[in-house]
Amino acid sequence: MKDAFGTPQSLLVLGGTSEIGLATARRLVARRTRTVWLAGRPSPGLEKAAAGLRDMGADVRTVAFDALDSESHEATLGKIFAEGDIDMVLLAFGILGDQARDEDEPLSAVRVAQTNYTGAVSAGLVCARSLQAQGHGSLVVLSSVAGERARRSNFIYGSSKAGLDAFAQGLGDALHGTGVHVMVVRPGFVRSKMTAGLEEAPMATTPEAVALAIETGLRRRSETVWVPGALRVVMSALRHVPRTVFRRLPV
Amino acid sequence: MPADSAPPADAATATTPESVSVSGWGRTAPSTARLIRPRSPEEAVAALQACGERGGIARGLGRAYGDAAQNAGGAVLDMTGMDRVHAIDADAGTVLCDAGVSLHRLMEVLLPLGWFVPVTPGTRYVTVGGAIGADIHGKNHHGSGSFARHVMAVELLTADGEVRAVERGTPLFDATAGGMGLTGVILAATLQLQPVETSLMTVDTERATDLDDLMARLTATDHRYRYSVAWIDLLARGASMGRSVLTRGDHAPLDALPARARRAPLTFRPGQLPPAPRFLPEGLLGPKSVGLFNELWYRKAPRLRVGELQKMSTFFHPLDGVPHWNRVYGRGGFVQYQFVVGYGQEESLRRIVRRISERGCPSFLAVLKRFGEGDPGWLSFPMPGWTLALDIPANLPGLGAFLDELDEEVAASDGRVYLAKDSRLRPEMLAAMYPRLDDFRALRADLDPRGLFRSDLSRRLAL
Numbered sequence: 001m002k003d004a005f006g007t008p009q010s011l012l013v014l015g016g017t018s019e020i021g022l023a024t025a026r027r028l029v030a031r032r033t034r035t036v037w038l039a040g041r042p043s044p045g046l047e048k049a050a051a052g053l054r055d056m057g058a059d060v061r062t063v064a065f066d067a068l069d070s071e072s073h074e075a076t077l078g079k080i081f082a083e084g085d086i087d088m089v090l091l092a093f094g095i096l097g098d099q100a101r102d103e104d105e106p107l108s109a110v111r112v113a114q115t116n117y118t119g120a121v122s123a124g125l126v127c128a129r130s131l132q133a134q135g136h137g138s139l140v141v142l143s144s145v146a147g148e149r150a151r152r153s154n155f156i157y158g159s160s161k162a163g164l165d166a167f168a169q170g171l172g173d174a175l176h177g178t179g180v181h182v183m184v185v186r187p188g189f190v191r192s193k194m195t196a197g198l199e200e201a202p203m204a205t206t207p208e209a210v211a212l213a214i215e216t217g218l219r220r221r222s223e224t225v226w227v228p229g230a231l232r233v234v235m236s237a238l239r240h241v242p243r244t245v246f247r248r249l250p251v
Numbered sequence: 252m253p254a255d256s257a258p259p260a261d262a263a264t265a266t267t268p269e270s271v272s273v274s275g276w277g278r279t280a281p282s283t284a285r286l287i288r289p290r291s292p293e294e295a296v297a298a299l300q301a302c303g304e305r306g307g308i309a310r311g312l313g314r315a316y317g318d319a320a321q322n323a324g325g326a327v328l329d330m331t332g333m334d335r336v337h338a339i340d341a342d343a344g345t346v347l348c349d350a351g352v353s354l355h356r357l358m359e360v361l362l363p364l365g366w367f368v369p370v371t372p373g374t375r376y377v378t379v380g381g382a383i384g385a386d387i388h389g390k391n392h393h394g395s396g397s398f399a400r401h402v403m404a405v406e407l408l409t410a411d412g413e414v415r416a417v418e419r420g421t422p423l424f425d426a427t428a429g430g431m432g433l434t435g436v437i438l439a440a441t442l443q444l445q446p447v448e449t450s451l452m453t454v455d456t457e458r459a460t461d462l463d464d465l466m467a468r469l470t471a472t473d474h475r476y477r478y479s480v481a482w483i484d485l486l487a488r489g490a491s492m493g494r495s496v497l498t499r500g501d502h503a504p505l506d507a508l509p510a511r512a513r514r515a516p517l518t519f520r521p522g523q524l525p526p527a528p529r530f531l532p533e534g535l536l537g538p539k540s541v542g543l544f545n546e547l548w549y550r551k552a553p554r555l556r557v558g559e560l561q562k563m564s565t566f567f568h569p570l571d572g573v574p575h576w577n578r579v580y581g582r583g584g585f586v587q588y589q590f591v592v593g594y595g596q597e598e599s600l601r602r603i604v605r606r607i608s609e610r611g612c613p614s615f616l617a618v619l620k621r622f623g624e625g626d627p628g629w630l631s632f633p634m635p636g637w638t639l640a641l642d643i644p645a646n647l648p649g650l651g652a653f654l655d656e657l658d659e660e661v662a663a664s665d666g667r668v669y670l671a672k673d674s675r676l677r678p679e680m681l682a683a684m685y686p687r688l689d690d691f692r693a694l695r696a697d698l699d700p701r702g703l704f705r706s707d708l709s710r711r712l713a714l
Contacts, residue, residue: 001282001323001707001711004317004584004645005279005645005675006280031652032651085323134323134324135283135284135323136280136282136323136707177272178283179272179281179282179323179324180283219646219651221583
């Protein structure tokens with residue numbers, strides 16, 4: 001069960017090697033979380049992540065999960081929930097893609113969309129149903145500031161996050177009053193292996209900062225969390241900039 | 252009249268549950284459950300069968316601060332539908348009543364007969380079932396013990412569907428008193444009452460300038476009073492750390508009343524203000540506003556006033572005058588932290604009070620009192636020692652970690668925190684605080700092997 005501050009005792013991370021996912025897991029394990037499921041494609045990285053959390057005293061299990069294989073989600077995730085209550089699901093998988101290549105190779109663009117959006121739709125719905133049956137829990141969805149307004153430089157990734165973001169908001173409304181809390185997290189540019197080598201955007205942040213914002217959001221039962229928080233204001237302004245101007249902005 | 256007339260209306264009520272969001276009085280961590288409201292023992296048995304695989308838990312008036320009376324995804328048995336007073340023995344001072352009867356109702360019924368409930372907490376709006384399940388205590392604990400001490404027997408509906416008469420002195424009774432509803436559903440109870448001549452209290456009020464002064468006064472003179480409590484200003488720092496207002500008293504004897512009041516000495520008319528508004532902004536109760544309140548509250552109290560006559564509701568239940576007062580903490584809700592440390596651990600109490608005051612926890616409802624002998628309930632909270640209770644807004648950053656540190660201090664001095672108020676204890680701490688936890692778990696495993704009785708509290712702490 002979650003405690004009065006929204007800190008979960010059991011956590012399921014979808015995208016078990018995600019840096020933000022693991023930073024969040026570390027933060028929560030240091031507080032209340034004792035059971036962690038890391039779901040992801042089997043890899044040494046996944047096992048290493050599990051070992052790291054075990055060293056902190058958590059009971060960690062890994063499970064094979066592929067965002068692209070939507071048909072398997074029901075069975076894979078069902079098995080996890082059958083083992084006991086999950087107080088929090090962190091939907092952390094996603095790929096950035098390579099904008100230039102993806103524009104040339106539509107199929108690789110589709111892969112970005114399928115991972116970030118379609119995969120999240122099936123996994124999110126399966127988890128939502130299980131959370132609803134247990135009458136409590138949080139579904140935390142890692143969206144992105146890129147989904148707020150698509151930019152020339154990464155509109156394929158951005159559009160997939162826009163879809164995910166809209167889906168998660170709608171799901172949150174659908175689950176309102178069921179005891180299940182859906183929280184959409186919109187980080188800005190996060191310094192991580194996903195963005196290694198890219199030119200840093202203004203107001204860049206770190207996985208640890210996102211993890212802290214998630215913990216605070218859980219305590220406040222927030223529906224939307226921006227990281228850093230100032231992005232909320234920046235984006236609400238940028239959203240209304242005319243396109244003729246927006247496409248010339250150096251963002 | 253048609254031959255096949257409809258079945259009696261009450262036959263269906265226990266089987267048409269409604270899914271609702273349920274939280275404790277502190278309004279943190281709500282979860283959803285099907286609410287079933289039995290109105291008779293038969294309906295309670297039927298409700299138990301309808302609980303489903305996530306089990307059920309009895310709930311009274313929802314005054315437990317944390318998650319003791321909520322059951323995510325399962326059933327919650329609202330016991331307030333079982334609210335009959337069955338028999339009063341006005342000579343011997345006993346009453347047999349349903350578990351869903353509130354202490355408020357008991358006072359209304361019993362006071363005109365010259366009897367009072369043996370133990371009352373800071374609110375009258377708790378049920379008899381809840382009072383036993385949490386083994387509540389009042390301002391008279393140092394002399395009268397906890398609620399269960401005055402319970403002669405309970406009728407308990409156990410997981411096998413049987414209704415058992417559980418007498419005091421049996422293991423099942425001791426597991427049920429303070430057992431947080433996890434041994435079964437309490438359906439009815441027989442209580443031993445307290446005789447009173449009037450419905451007024453004679454109250455002595457005095458101020459203590461700091462924590463040491465307070466502890467010295469309480470230690471030296473508590474035994475002279477039936478009821479005793481100290482409100483403590485936890486925001487006061489430095490030399491005035493722990494400054495407080497002591498209110499202590501007893502039931503007023505008939506001859507203490509002015510002539511006019513003697514004509515109807517047992518009237519019970521608690522007043523009530525309008526309820527707190529439904530929506531209040533967060534952060535209304537910050538260190539500044541609470542600090543100001545505490546300053547005024549302390550200054551307003553007389554240095555010493557003896558023998559003042561007060562209504563029972565003023566003395567025991569000041570907050571009951573404001574319905575839904577828990578809303579003043581806003582949407583984020585609040586956490587109540589109550590712990591006890593044994594006599595001889597005064598240094599530990601001082602350290603904790605100092606840490607709270609140095610951190611500036613905005614708490615305007617902090618009370619300190621002395622407990623007397625404990626009772627045999629396995630998970631019963633009171634034990635001989637000092638108990639401090641405080642309210643803190645749940646959205647205070649870093650509060651979780653801070654209270655975890657206080658837990659360490661409490662456990663290290665062989666103290667414990669109160670489960671009826673808990674909403675955040677680490678499960679690992681429980682065994683150190685409640686030495687009979689294993690007995691409790693063993694009895695539950697035996698009596699309820701499928702784990703039919705379950706609550707969010709029991710899941711969180713693996714009770």
